[in-house]
Amino acid sequence: MPRYLDNEVSDAEARNIHAHLLTCTACAAELATLVRLKLALRSAHLRFEPSPALRRKVLMQIRPPRRMTWRRIWFPAIPAAFAVLLLGLAIRYWPATNRNMFGEITDLHVATLASANPVDVVSSDKHTVKPWFEGRIPFAFELPELKGTDFTLLGGRVAYLHQAPAAQLIYGAGLHRISVFVFQDRPELQLDMLKHAVGAIDYTYVFYSSSEEGLHFVLVGSVDSKKVQRLGQLIFEANKR
Structure with a gap:
């Protein structure tokens, strides 16, 4: 289960595990526990951040000796050692990439469904669900009319991404569930990196992302990509002003 959560299994294994989770409550509960632990560790920022002094010390250690006899030996190694150091720091401490952001939002989706x-x-009534968020999040949004579509509104909750509140709406598409996250488009969340995520697939999860009028919408679900995009378009159109 930890390997599945960390995207360390093959596509075929991921599909098999996902299918199993739909029918096994024990494994779904185990996954929910792991997701909650992962989210708690992320929110606590439990990672090593090298200080400027430490960086300077490391750089000093990889500098070549000043003795002339060693200069020819060390000079070609300087760029390589420096590049390795920077690459290591970049991989370890770089801000979230598209894949990491997808992973965080997928974790929220999985944790919700496993709860x-x-x-x-x-409620399936948007006039009940939408007012519930008033006073719970610092922004307003609209919900689409679903009459004549294959979607059903099931309810909502407040979610958090990097301590920023978001509306999480759960929609049904047959037996499948789709999470719709509505974020305030804040620079520190780096949601712009998701703008090219339309139809992107991360193992069994499909993403759709768009922004409108200071809001950013991210959909995730294990369902046909066309359905996710269709629901995303309905949400997007409902919030056009």
Whole structure:
């Protein structure tokens, strides 16, 4: 299960595990526990951040000796050693990339579906769900009309990404569930990196991302990509002003 959560399994293994999770409550509960632990560690920022003094010390250690007899030996190695150092720091401490952001949002989606109480407001009526968020998040949004579509609104809850509140709406598409995250488009969340995520697939999860009027919408679900995009378009159109 930890390997599945960290995207360390093959596509075929991921599909098999996902299918198993839909029918096994014990494994779904185990996954939910792991996701909650992962989210807690992320929110606590439990990672090593090298200080400027440490960086200077490391750089000093990889500098070549000043003795002339060694200069020819060390000179070709300087760029290589420096590049390795920078590459290591970049891989370890670089801000979230597209894949990391996808992983964080997928974790929220999986944790919600695996929870005993996935939503805090249970209703298929948008006029009940939308007002529930008033006073709970610092922005407003609109929900689309679903009449004549294959989608059903199931409810919503408040989610958090890097301590920023978001509205998480759960929609049904047949037996599948799609999470719609509505974020305030804040620079520190780096949501711009998701703008090219339309139809992108990360193992069994499909993403759709768009922004409108200071809001950013991210959809994730294990369902046909066309359905995710269709729901995303409905959400996007409902929030056009």
